[in-house]
Amino acid sequence: MVTAAVTARLFMRGYVEFLAESGYEVTLVADDVSEIGEALAGLGVATVALPMRRDPSLVHDVRSLTRMIALIRRIRPDGVIYATPKASLLTSIAARLLHVPVRIYELWGIRFETATGAARIVFRGIERVIASSSTAIVANSASLAERAVSLGITTSDRVEVPASGSSHGVDAEYFSPDAPHAGLDADTARFFEENPGRTIGYVGRLHPDKGVGVLLDAAERVYSEGTAVRVVLVGGNEGATSLGRQNLPVHRTGEAADVRPYLAAFDVLVLMSLREGFPNVVLEAAAMRVPAIVSDSTGCVDSVAPGETGVVVPAGDADQLAHVMTELLAESELLHIMGDRARERAIRDFEPRRVWGALAAHLDRQLIDVTPTQDQG
Template identity: 50%
Template sequence: MVTSSVTATTFLRGYLRFLREAGWDVTLVCDDGPGVIELAGASGVRYEPLHMEREPSPLEDARSLVQCARLLRRLRPDVLVYATPKASLIGAVAGWLVRVPGRNYELWGLRLETSAGFSRRLFALLERLTMVLSSRVIANSASLAQRVSALGLNGGREVFVLGAGSSHGVDTERYSEEATMPDLDADVKAMLQRSPAPIVGFVGRLHPDKGVDTLIDALRICSQRSVAAQLLVVGAQEGVTLDTGIEGPIPIPVHAAGFTQEVRPLLRAMDILVLPSRREGFPNVVLEAGAMKVPAIVSDATGCVDAVIDGVTGVVTPVGDAHALASALETLLTDPDRRESMGAAARAWSEEAFVPTAVWRLHSDCWAGEGGVR
């Protein structure tokens, strides 16, 4: 179970087929949307639509819960696996009500980390409820598991981390400099060619949680230090407005490429990926960039800190510290050899620790040990 069809089509390609071929009888449950029926068909699994509102909506959530309980009574699964906040809450409650033997919460992040006041207390309550009603909690990074325990959300129960973390690894054949992929969009290519400066990339929602403001401030400091760069931003606008450039002794152009399902040509164009996020679970884009030999500078926020080996495949800087980020940027922007060596190390780490089939097998075996019959 996941909340959105977009999550299913983005993260479960290959995973569903792997599970079926590993001996599971699989049913995918999520909201209806483009591509999800085709995904299920191509994977050889069943699909059951279940509408769930992403934001809190008591009446709609109650309807979804009743429908989920009815669905589970009909399917009678041995194992229920849920990820994303709303699907996990509804799945945990419904699974507990109908006594599904194995209820596995795949925890991909904590929304409460960037919330405050009543919202934070509410999200904490819902997380505790989800974890208490689950028979197993699997965090996708070590720092996320530690954060859950520090906040007391797990009631003292163990939170599992499998392998090096990540929800599904990275396909190093698809994410490769040598892979066949579309050409870079002509307009974006033209924008980037206006400057010979190295390209700093950001990929993600343009939301305050992602720390885009810290990145802009850091690049402004780089400009003051006469460090040349240009910024390529990939993602949908969600509350953060970008200017077309950063003024200073050496102006830094800002290119907004918008949202795209095909990010590989854009990653290939980057020299450095920056993710100054304030919270994550395990940022897949860092693995994707690394597989394409692009080193990353990340914050030390939950999840982000697990996505690089500091000083080897990338650099970790404190959350919200624009000066520290500027220093890391200056080091890599002015040293192409170091960028290259870190990129090569990031590719090697992806191939060693995050092969999708190995990650999927860890999760499959874990579920089978908790009420699973295959």
């Protein structure tokens, strides 16, 4: 179970196919499965659309919970796996009420890490409800598992990090410098023609938690000190402000269905996020031979091998980020070496079937003593 259709399509489709190939009878649930339902049906995976809203809404959430209870009662699963906050909350409660023996929470981030006031209290409470209703927790990075324990969400004996982390790894054939893909859009190509220099890139939601402002402040300092740089921001705006700078060349592409043309144009990816689970974009950039500079926040710190595939700097520290940018962008050979090592690591540690296999092995262990249930509900 996941909340959004895009999550089902991008993050879970391969995993449910893998489980079906491994002999499981699988049902994938999301708010909309129309894009992938027919394809998955041909592989023996059932799909169910169950309306859910990402943000809290008492009336809609109660309605969704009622539907979830009815669905689980009908399917009678031996195990449920859930990720993303809303789907996890609804599923964990419904599955616990119906005594589903295996309830696995795939923890992909801790939303309340950066929340304040009443929102922090609410989101913290939601995480504790999900964790207490689950029989096992899978975190997609080591730092995330440690953070969940330190924040009192769970205990160390109940959380695991299969393989090297990540929710689904990275397809290094698709994300490859040698794979065919469309070129840059006309506006971005024009921006490059008018603003020569090294390219600092960002891909993701333009949200205050993502540290885009720190990136721009640091890049502006690098630019003002004489290094020709330009910044490309790929993603939709979700509340980030002051995305322009007076002198620094900054280009926003908006959302992109295929980010590979932009990754291929980057000299370095920068992600100064305040919180993550495990940032997939860093793996995607790595597979494209693009090194990354990341913050030392939860999740980000796991996404590079420091000094080999990228650099870790303190979250929020624009001065240190500017220093690292200046040094790294001045060393073309070092950029290439880091890029090569980043791709090697992506292929070695984050091949999708390796990640799915580790998740499936964890599931197998949870189910080992479970027999098909006949009396749920």
